[in-house]
Amino acid sequence: MLKTHTCGELRAADAGKTVTLAGWVNRRRDHGGLIFLDLRDRFGITQVTVSDDAALEASNGAAASKNGQDRAQALETASQVRSEFVVQVNGAVQMRPEGFENPELETGEVEVIATGLSILNEARTPPFVISGNQADDVDEAVRLKYRYLDLRRPKLADNLRLRHEIVRFIRSFLYDRAFLEVETPILLKSTPEGARDFVVPSRIHPGRFYALPQSPQQMKQLLMIAGIERYFQIARCFRDEDLRADRQPEFTQLDLEMSFVEAPDIMALIEEMLIELSALVSDKPIQQVPFPVLSYQDAMDRYGIDRPDLRFGLELFDVTELVRNSKFGVFKNAAAAGGRIKGLRYPGGAALSRKETDDLIEYVRPYGAKGLAWIGITGKSDADGRFPPESLRSPIVKFFSAEEIDGIVCAAAAEEGDLILMVADDAGVTNPALANLRLEIGARANLIDTNLLAFCWVVDFPLLEYDSEEQRWEATHHPFTSARDEDWSILEASPGEVRAKAYDVVLNGWEIGGGSIRIHRSEQQMRMFQRLGLNESEVDEKFGHMLEAFQYGAPPHGGIAMGIERVVALYADAPSIREVMAFPKTATGVDLLMEAPSRVDDRQLAELHIAVREPKGD
RNA sequence: GGGGGCGUGGUGUAGCGGUUAGCAUGUCGGCCUGUCAAGCCGGAGGUCGCGGGUUCAAAUCCCGUCGCUCCCGCCA
Numbered sequence: 001m002l003k004t005h006t007c008g009e010l011r012a013a014d015a016g017k018t019v020t021l022a023g024w025v026n027r028r029r030d031h032g033g034l035i036f037l038d039l040r041d042r043f044g045i046t047q048v049t050v051s052d053d054a055a056l057e058a059s060n061g062a063a064a065s066k067n068g069q070d071r072a073q074a075l076e077t078a079s080q081v082r083s084e085f086v087v088q089v090n091g092a093v094q095m096r097p098e099g100f101e102n103p104e105l106e107t108g109e110v111e112v113i114a115t116g117l118s119i120l121n122e123a124r125t126p127p128f129v130i131s132g133n134q135a136d137d138v139d140e141a142v143r144l145k146y147r148y149l150d151l152r153r154p155k156l157a158d159n160l161r162l163r164h165e166i167v168r169f170i171r172s173f174l175y176d177r178a179f180l181e182v183e184t185p186i187l188l189k190s191t192p193e194g195a196r197d198f199v200v201p202s203r204i205h206p207g208r209f210y211a212l213p214q215s216p217q218q219m220k221q222l223l224m225i226a227g228i229e230r231y232f233q234i235a236r237c238f239r240d241e242d243l244r245a246d247r248q249p250e251f252t253q254l255d256l257e258m259s260f261v262e263a264p265d266i267m268a269l270i271e272e273m274l275i276e277l278s279a280l281v282s283d284k285p286i287q288q289v290p291f292p293v294l295s296y297q298d299a300m301d302r303y304g305i306d307r308p309d310l311r312f313g314l315e316l317f318d319v320t321e322l323v324r325n326s327k328f329g330v331f332k333n334a335a336a337a338g339g340r341i342k343g344l345r346y347p348g349g350a351a352l353s354r355k356e357t358d359d360l361i362e363y364v365r366p367y368g369a370k371g372l373a374w375i376g377i378t379g380k381s382d383a384d385g386r387f388p389p390e391s392l393r394s395p396i397v398k399f400f401s402a403e404e405i406d407g408i409v410c411a412a413a414a415e416e417g418d419l420i421l422m423v424a425d426d427a428g429v430t431n432p433a434l435a436n437l438r439l440e441i442g443a444r445a446n447l448i449d450t451n452l453l454a455f456c457w458v459v460d461f462p463l464l465e466y467d468s469e470e471q472r473w474e475a476t477h478h479p480f481t482s483a484r485d486e487d488w489s490i491l492e493a494s495p496g497e498v499r500a501k502a503y504d505v506v507l508n509g510w511e512i513g514g515g516s517i518r519i520h521r522s523e524q525q526m527r528m529f530q531r532l533g534l535n536e537s538e539v540d541e542k543f544g545h546m547l548e549a550f551q552y553g554a555p556p557h558g559g560i561a562m563g564i565e566r567v568v569a570l571y572a573d574a575p576s577i578r579e580v581m582a583f584p585k586t587a588t589g590v591d592l593l594m595e596a597p598s599r600v601d602d603r604q605l606a607e608l609h610i611a612v613r614e615p616k617g618d
Numbered sequence: 619g620g621g622g623g624c625g626u627g628g629u630g631u632a633g634c635g636g637u638u639a640g641c642a643u644g645u646c647g648g649c650c651u652g653u654c655a656a657g658c659c660g661g662a663g664g665u666c667g668c669g670g671g672u673u674c675a676a677a678u679c680c681c682g683u684c685g686c687u688c689c690c691g692c693c694a
Binding site for chain 2: 132242
């Protein structure tokens with residue numbers, strides 16, 4: 001080894017030892033005859049003191065360097081050293097002089113007095129400063145191009161370390177419970193349902209393609225049929241869809257499947273794992289244990305979204321019935337058209353200026369909401385607890401009767417100083433619009449306790465959703481998800497009413513995992529495919545292997561998949577999953593470091609029997 | 619596929635119709651024996667993402683384009 005110790009381990013007890021350290025120069029402080037080098041490696045920072053003055057060592061009683069020339073040489077070298085040079089230091093560990101300790105450093109009680117310093121490699125001036133946190137503000141494109149430098153920064157290195165700890169914990173937790181870790185293929189078959197596949201051409205089979213796994217879903221079910229009973233994998237998954245702060249084209253899942261289980265068994269296992277994990281890697285308390293369980297319907301009604309952030313209240317209210325027959329056309333028409341009129345309370349929002357109030361509509365626009373009705377409560381209630389018209393500021397109160405106003409205020413549980421905000425539209429607009437607005441208000445009014453881990457389960461998802469463009473029913477989760485036992489009977493008659501044996505686990509408003517009990521009987525799976533509008537030959541071509549496998553004694557089974565990056569990002573308080581991936585892609589799916597995707601040469605294409613049709617204008 | 623934001627020395631930014639394009643940091647040189655974002659002095663470094671247009675005059679206004687980013691759609 002080129003080092004005897006790391007840069008993070010020397011303490012007062014090591015004083016007097018002769019050591020060799022190696023690492024990167026985090027910073028150099030040149031005082032002329034005395035130069036300090038902060039030497040950094042993965043484990044920490046140690047101050048190296050370089051001087052040609054023998055008194056430095058002698059003064060503390062450590063063995064003086066035998067050769068003063070060594071120290072002079074080291075000083076000369078130190079003056080040439082620059083940030084991020086890779087150096088090796090020989091020297092004596094010494095207590096720092098009284099009053100010169102650095103409490104910011106783990107190694108701050110000691111320093112290494114250099115008797116030898118050699119440059120192992122020089123470094124160009126980096127495009128951004130590695131030490132400190134200045135680089136937090138550097139354009140992410142620069143950071144991604146020089147990712148290997150970005151990862152030297154403690155913040156990013158800490159994220160990788162946290163990820164490692166989390167994955168290590170998950171593995172050991174599952175090993176302890178008799179799970180078998182099995183690797184499944186990366187080269188699979190393209191399946192029609194769901195996300196776009198990344199596709200890989202076959203050289204041996206011209207015109208044929210493999211697909212990269214969107215998840216190992218089918219493989220893990222086949223492993224259950226194979227009798228594995230308890231399987232897991234830290235699995236890389238690929239989806240050729242547009243990116244987001246919480247979505248990358250390739251990502252890692254904890255993929256898990258068990259036989260002879262029901263939904264509560266999987267949920268209990270994962271809940272136990274998350275509770276232990278939280279204690280291990282986070283200082284934040286869990287808001288509620290056991291985790292609250294919300295039905296999908298409940299979540300949509302109260303939060304407008306199936307992954308509610310429960311760190312704060314501000315639940316939505318529904319006044320559809322109350323205003324159905326009001327004189328306010330917008331509400332009346334929306335109700336008549338089968339829509340919902342819902343809203344929420346903005347605590348203290350009555351103090352907002354007219355412009356600020358109007359600006360709130362920008363937060364609901366992207367979801368298709370055409371407007372935002374508002375009532376500010378600026379005055380006091382009367383003796384009966386009602387708010388008379390002069391206590392309200394609103395462009396719409398004139399359309400409502402006193403009873404209707406009272407009903408709205410009551411539904412909103414609004415008080416003096418609050419602002420009531422309402423959206424009237426199709427439920428598919430009202431809910432997401434208000435869910436988004438709720439988050440915005442929660443942030444603005446500082447209602448979100450960022451020191452909480454608010455887990456919850458969302459269950460009873462609809463099994464199917466109607467795709468109006470394709471004019472057919474689609475699986476909400478995936479086509480292998482089982483309906484609840486009592487709902488199988490209405491699969492054909494009322495597909496929209498069928499609830500799935502599915503469960504999502506949500507943390508602070510992020511969906512971190514989802515799973516289900518699967519169909520394990522061939523005839524039920526066939527019914528499901530037919531319900532999805534696949535004819536027999538399609539089913540046979542795409543999923544014949546599954547149907548056949550189910551006929552050889554498939555056990556009841558179910559499982560879950562959890563997004564590792566999302567989990568790590570939440571524990572790391574990172575705004576994007578890119579911050580917890582070693583080499584992420586940009587929002588346009590480009591690897592700025594390797595410059596992928598790239599063209600391949602004609603010979604490669606010829607071998608693959610592929611001709612590229614350039615998009616026009618290229 | 620659509621919408622919003624951003625793009626000025628290496629980095630972060632100010633300027634937003636006429637400036638020798640300012641500041642900070644980094645960087646380079648000098649001085650300096652106790653610093654830890656070391657200090658002090660001095661220097662170099664940008665033509666304002668790219669292309670076109672408007673104008674006597676463009677970093678600044680307009681159009682297009684590219685890149686990054688957030689969001690909608692999409693994400694079984």
